[in-house]
Amino acid sequence: MSPRVGLNLEMIIKTAAEMADKEGIETVTLASLARKLNVRSPSLFNHISGLPNLKRELSLYGLKLLYESLAVATEEKEKDEAIIAMANAYLLFSREHPGIYELTLRAHDPNDQEMDQASSRILHLISSILADYHLNDEETIHAIRGFRSILHGYSSLEQKGAFGMPVKLEDSFHLLLEGYISFLRKK
Amino acid sequence: MSPRVGLNLEMIIKTAAEMADKEGIETVTLASLARKLNVRSPSLFNHISGLPNLKRELSLYGLKLLYESLAVATEEKEKDEAIIAMANAYLLFSREHPGIYELTLRAHDPNDQEMDQASSRILHLISSILADYHLNDEETIHAIRGFRSILHGYSSLEQKGAFGMPVKLEDSFHLLLEGYISFLRKK
DNA sequence: TCATTATAACTAATGCCATTAGTTTTTCAA
DNA sequence: TTGAAAAACTAATGGCATTAGTTATAATGA
Structure with missing residues (x-):
């Protein structure tokens, strides 16, 4: 009665990701996603365990793409050039x-090792770039936090339209x- | 049959705000809010026109409190002292x-003047503090965007637990x- | 090749939510 | 004191996520 349409996790994630990017996260519902598919x-x-699980898959997918x-x-690249390239x-x-x-950026289950790992790969990448500046451990922590704050703060505000006219x-x-x-250089 | 309980917009907003802060935005539903009230x-x-309108009221309330x-x-305060005080x-x-x-930070209807005004009061406050540094118009725009990026980026990442161990x-x-x-001073 | 089994789709049903319509009760002002 | 406006209510609708149970298809192994 029902022909198999060949659905799989990858199709689901990519379609949901496209919806989230083009129409907004809140428009991604299992109902709308199913309609699109x-x-x-x-x-x-049969492929995901529910909407929260889909969000988790999207988050993981995003972390991998971002990395x-x-x-x-x-x-x-190294030093300033690497920093600017990464920021761009x-x-x-x-x-x-x-x-x-x-x-x-959604907080995830602290027991979810796959998510942990995907996040920390990005952190290590940032860390490896900052290593060129020969900071000590504590300075490195501060530098990473600062860099991420700038990147996220700017991106997030721009994306929300908070900067007004572009x-x-x-x-x-x-x-x-x-x-x-x-400031990094002065350290 | 139904005694009037004396509900009003203020009670609704404050209760919803408390829920949003303590239990998370996603737990604020008209159903849960009504139960609490x-x-x-x-x-x-009778007091709000729906959930989207409640969110808008909460956003406005937040902007006023933040201001x-x-x-x-x-x-x-002025100059560095004012900047640090504001950031804290x-x-x-x-x-x-x-x-x-x-x-x-939710994007709002561009025709909503009350929201516009509440946002711009905060912008003007930031602007007035930066005025102490005698920047030209363009430098001021960049300085405001930079300051906001740092404030939001740090706050947002910390709040989402992205910095790991505190x-x-x-x-x-x-x-x-x-x-x-x-960097401001060098301008 | 064919039977068995697992898988992927389906329909039907449940329960929660937001919202609307229509009703009753209370308050307040003339 | 009466009548209108406002604030509460119940009932009903439709959308959503999710579960249970069913059927068809694909994959496997004799």
């Missing part, structure tokens, strides 16, 4: 994937980075 | 009111601010 919503449960973007952008890649990611970007947006971001870098 | 959920519609906190904190007040607000803090959190924040201030 030409399937009845209970069928999704790839950052890694590619910073390949073969980060901002670009948040612009192209506003939905899954926001999902990457005048000289790039300049604002680069000046902020410049300030951060000059 | 000992009322049936349709009764809420007050920042204004009080920076009274009679901002971070404190996001810690004490994580729910409504997040709601203050080791030397205050230090990280103040170092970041210090970097920002030294």
Whole structure:
């Protein structure tokens, strides 16, 4: 009675990610997702265990994509050049994937090792770039937190439209980075 | 049959705000709110026009509270001292009111003048503090965006638990601010 | 090849939620 | 004191996530 349509987890995640990015996270419901996939919503449960689990999958997917973007952008680069490349890649990611970007920051189950690992890969990438500045352990912690704050703060506010007219947006971001870098160097 | 319980908009907003801060935004539903107020959920519609409208009221309430906190904190202060005072007040607000803090950043209807005004009061407050540094118009725009990015980025990441163990959190924040201030001074 | 088994789709049903319609009760002002 | 406006209510609707139970398809192994 029901022809198999060949649904799988990857299709589900990619379709949901596209919805989250183009139409907003809140529009991603199992009902709307099932409609887009030409399937009845209970069928999704053969591949995911529910909406919270789908969100977790999206978050994980986003972390992996973000890591790839950052890694590619910073390949073969070091110091200021690496910092700027990473910052640009980060901002670009948040612009192209506003939905899954926001999902990457959702607090996750502390027992979820896969999520932990995906997050820490990004942290290590940042850490490896900052290593070029020869900071001690404590300074490195502060530097990572500061860098992430700048990246997330700027991306998040821009994405929410909090900056109003998009005048000289790039300049604002680069000046902020410049300030951060000059402070790094003084350490 | 139904004794009037004396519900009003203020009670509704304050109760909802408390739920948002203590139990999370997603737990604020008209059903749960009505239960907490000992009322049936349709009764809420005599005071608000629905859940989206309640969220808007919460956002407005948050913006007003945040403005007050920042204004009080920076009274009679200027330059670095004012910046640090504002930053501390901002971070404190996001810690004490994580729910409504997040709601203050929700994109709002561009025709909603009351929301516009509540947002711009905060912007003007920041602007007035930065005026002490005698920046030109363009530099001021960049400086405001940078300051807001740092404040929001740090607050948001801390609130989401993205910094992991809360080791030397205050230090990280103040170092970041210090970097920002030294950059301001160089302009 | 064919029978068995697992899997992936389905329908039906439940319960929660937001919202609307329509009713009753209370308050308040003329 | 009476009548209108407001604030509560019940009942009903429709959408959603999720579960249970059913059927069809695919995959496996004799």
